[in-house]
């Protein structure tokens with residue numbers, strides 16, 4: 001037992017996932033288990049498998065695995081490709097690096113466009129590499145949409161245009177684990193062959209579900225794929241899903257939660273959800289600039305609506321700073337990962353978050369900078385408040401004009 005007193009109120013969970021869970025979702029999950037081979041489950045599964053297509057913006061199938069997002073990566077690769085296939089990847093950050101490591105372990109040949117983690121997947125560099133691939137040896141282009149480690153976002157529509165312009169037949173795979181439900185993902189319009197997602201970020205659910213939104217082209221590729229697969233096999237899953245069932249025990253209660261989380265996103269309006277994330281990211285960057293600190297993402301084109309990675313001045317340990325904030329204010333900030341470990345901390349502004357949560361989080365960061373003795377200018381939280389107040393005024397004027 002700790003001899004520390006209880007800390008009152010909710011913890012500020014400002015990591016970029018898992019994210020805080022809305023009360024309506026928590027209540028939906030808090031249900032007795034039902035028979036996953038019975039008619040009640042069948043109705044739930046059929047409803048949710050249909051409803052989930054909305055947030056993927058697809059008319060095609062969405063597969064739901066009881067797994068973490070990483071399982072979704074593996075499923076997409078082993079269902080569509082064959083050992084020895086070349087895949088093109090862009091080093092946007094730690095998650096891209098992990099996806100590449102998985103490709104290597106599976107016996108694929110990843111080509112990695114190296115980068116400094118300070119921009120997202122760059123269409124021009126992808127185009128340059130694909131242009132050289134005259135024999136179409138590259139079978140898939142794999143892009144992390146929102147790179148949660150570096151706080152950068154890839155322009156998916158532009159990357160699609162590159163593939164179209166070059167008439168390159170590669171499959172287009174997108175890791176949308178931290179973007180689905182926070183940043184617009186248009187699977188059909190952008191011709192994405194597998195959208196890989198997870199439950200615990202923009203979808204505001206506990207960890208435990210992985211998604212594969214799969215195009216017809218991906219399903220066709222699956223027919224000739226030579227990777228062994230069993231748990232991840234799309235064909236078994238789709239055959240069972242057609243009747244509202246799963247080939248093994250599904251995460252029943254997370255599906256109850258998903259049903260409601262999708263309603264929450266639709267009730268707010270997808271565009272309003274995306275706009276809210278952009279607003280909170282802008283408020284956060286304004287605070288960071290006012291403090292005189294540096295945002296890791298170095299090109300505004302790639303700024304992330306979901307998470308802001310902040311560089312500390314040389315000689316200051318970002319993990320020690322995070323520990324000060326956690327201890328004093330019960331706020332969890334994201335750690336720097338991989339090659340920026342200890343150098344950056346991350347402010348998550350993703351999921352079920354409002355203006356006051358962000359103001360509180362930025363206030364906590366500013367107080368933490370003071371306590372940890374990190375050189376900075378004061379007033380970043382104030383600057384964010386002014387921006388949010390301005391935006392609130394604009395949106396009420398807009399609403400009034402529409403009435």
Ligand SMILES: *Cc1c(COP(=O)(O)O)cnc(C)c1O
Pocket residue numbers: 017068069070071095144146147148175176177178198207
């Ligand atoms: C969180 C995350 C993952 C990994 O998801 P897990 O559920 O931890 O397996 C992959 N990619 C991105 C971009 C993420 O943010």
